[in-house]
Amino acid sequence: MSQEATSRPAESDVTSASVRPSSSSSLEDAMDAMIDDLLWDPWEERIEAQIVEQLLRGASPALRRRVAAQRAELKARQEAARREVARCRAESRRLREYTDLLRADVSGYTPAQREAYERDLHRRSNHLFGDH
Secondary structure, eight states: OOHHHHHSOOGGGOSGGGSOOOHHHHHHHHHHHHHHHHHSOHHHHHHHHHHHHHHTTTOOHHHHHHHHHHHHHHHHHHHHHHHHHHHHHHHHHHHHHHHHHHHOOOTTOOHHHHHHHHHHHHHHHHHHHOOO
16 A cells, blocks of 8 residues: 555545544543532532521511522522533634644545535634624
8 A cells, every 4th residue: 555545534534523623622621620510519509508598597588588589690690600601612612623623634635525624614614703
């Protein structure tokens, strides 16, 4: 087998799956998971509820309702922040995948592979940046 024949990717490897994500992305994913575990601990909510209950012992019903409303508002803001973080992380992952695809060495691709690569690149570009 010649050097040229072995250096080209197989035609079935045309998709972006042949472009491997950088090792930093898996490290970033692991760090994100660790941060989530630290910041959004389910035990925190239970402990907070116990503390609030102790602090409100003997409080008037009006004060209890006001504190409950404040806690509900805070919980809604936390959930909104979690959704925003998840959205930003997904966007960041898509951008990393796109830049990995841009950096891919396609010099050994066949015309069919190059065409599939260009289609995938165009699709991702439209998804990230809108039609142009």
